[in-house]
Amino acid sequence: MIAAYAARIDPENPLAGLELGEVPEPSVPYGWTTVRLRSASVNHHDLWSLRGVGLSAGSLPKILGCDGAGEDAEGNPVVLHSVVGESGHGIEPDEERSMLSERYPGTFAQRIAVPRWNLLPMPPQLTFEEAACLPGAWLTAYRMLFTNAELSPGDTVLVQGAGGGVATAAVVLGSAAGFRVFVTSRDDVKRKRALGLGAEAAFEVGARLPQRVDAVLETVGAATWSHSVRALKNGGRLVISGATSGPNPPLGELQHIFYRELRIVGSTLGTRKELSALLDFCVAKGVRPVVDSVFPLHRIHRAFERMERGDLFGKIVLTIP
Template sequence: MKAAYITGHGGNEVVEIGNRPDPARQPGEVLVKLHAATLNRVDLYMRDSGAGITHRLPQIMGLDGMGVVEEMDAADRFLSVGQRVLIHPTVVCGRCEFCQRGEIILCTKVSFLGEHRDGTLAEYVSVPAANVFPMPGRLAPDEAASLGVTYLTAWRMLFTRAQLKPWETVLIFGVGGGVSLAALQLAKLTGATVIVTSRDDEKLKNAATVGADHVINSATQDVAKTVMEFTAGRGVDVVIENVGQAVWSSAMKSLVRGGRLVTCGATTGDQPPADIRRIFIRQLQIIGSTLGNFNEFRDLISFVDKTSLRPIISARYALDDVHAALDHLDSGRQFGKVAINIADH
């Protein structure tokens, strides 16, 4: 089968597009013929170094994906051959204490597609049946594929970890990136007031079109001071951020007393000043979050089915053009997801 895979670490010179062995479906697994996937920051990380992530080379890239069921166990009553489905990228043991209580994202033996094992930038992938979910009917294949990582990550951050309420105000850093833009869309659809930041005026203009109530250019404006102006000196209930060190101080200063900061990344550094005095005096909550579990994915898909949410695709590329797609993501100029169309559909 055709696939995009890494043969080493560096730049696009280690990313090849060519033939790889078809996956051998095991009992209990579903073989999916992939139609679309989207790129995520971890694809760049795996290409660049993959440091700290156990993997073997060559390895097929890609975490999320949409396709159709090609083959499955005859006894499976929840899926059917030819059905349009989405892939959850987390493969787990099912037996550790965290899996037993439904928190599969904390599995002690967790492996992720595109990180620890072959991923979705290929014509086929075989995954456990538990990782395969019916696709929302009204979305395009690449729109649906994007739900599996960025939208699921934003969903867990907002509603499981932060417990965002419709009457609250949320500050989202770095709008335009996948998780931040997803968080904006999801928060608005649930009724929250949303403030977003970016260093790019065009992205801020686009965010306002999508529904942001207030925008802040973090290159020219003091984020915390501007947040206080927007909130009459109160601050925001929730901060959503995946930037890390560069925005940490502003994020902490923007929170109302008792507010919650949820983080899922550290693209600018993972050792920000702790500001412990502010944390305990103002009784702030600092909450980590990664991806989402099967129940959260099911809830997200149901939410998409019942609302007007439509994931935003910034650019579309064929699998043969994955180098250009990676460059697009690496440039930071995208507003939404960078999609890879794998097959005609």
């Protein structure tokens, strides 16, 4: 079968290690099944894997890709939960959780083997391309908003860095849930598009907000950290799921954190239960993932180049022949 995989690790030039070619069919352990993939979405996690973060040279070659949608062995449309090992659903009952493409092959392939437990029915209202966006960025945004930010309708939330997959998901989901969503971006076009997705207001990065907010969703990291801390109300929550601009902010802002009793909450992906709830939410509210662009699998290098440049708005999706 055809797949895209990490053949080499190169921290300085990660795309040099990305290859497309024939690979063996997946082996299927007891309790697992196969999925014929139709679409998969591209994540920064894939780029970090090519740099050697969470992926060692000794584990190569490794099929990349965390998110996907396709058809199960009976031909039913399904969405894949990206985490293997949750609630004991792995090969070993006590194995640590891992994302697809870390310990096990990922979704940039025509077929994949996963635990049956990891499959959820795909709602007929969604396309394969839309469904493939949900298990990663959209599930991350869902958990940040509804589990870790502890928001209620009418509460205010600042989303840093409008344009990325998690950020666009947070704007759509947050506005659909009745939150007052503020966003930041250096790009005027992205700010305007965020308003079109339901954001109440959009600002330049670092700009003074009209009021302090109940929560901040932070995926940018060092470049926006100080602004995120200072934007919060006393007792507010700063929920972090990424650091695309770097993990080490120049200012720790510790005096603001302890004096104003702010809460810093880490957030990673989400559970199978939360993915099921996200699917239901999308159907009930009529919201759909924001797709930046769609590439066939054989043009995966173009897709990665676009993600690496950062000039996207929403998710990049691959169609798999």
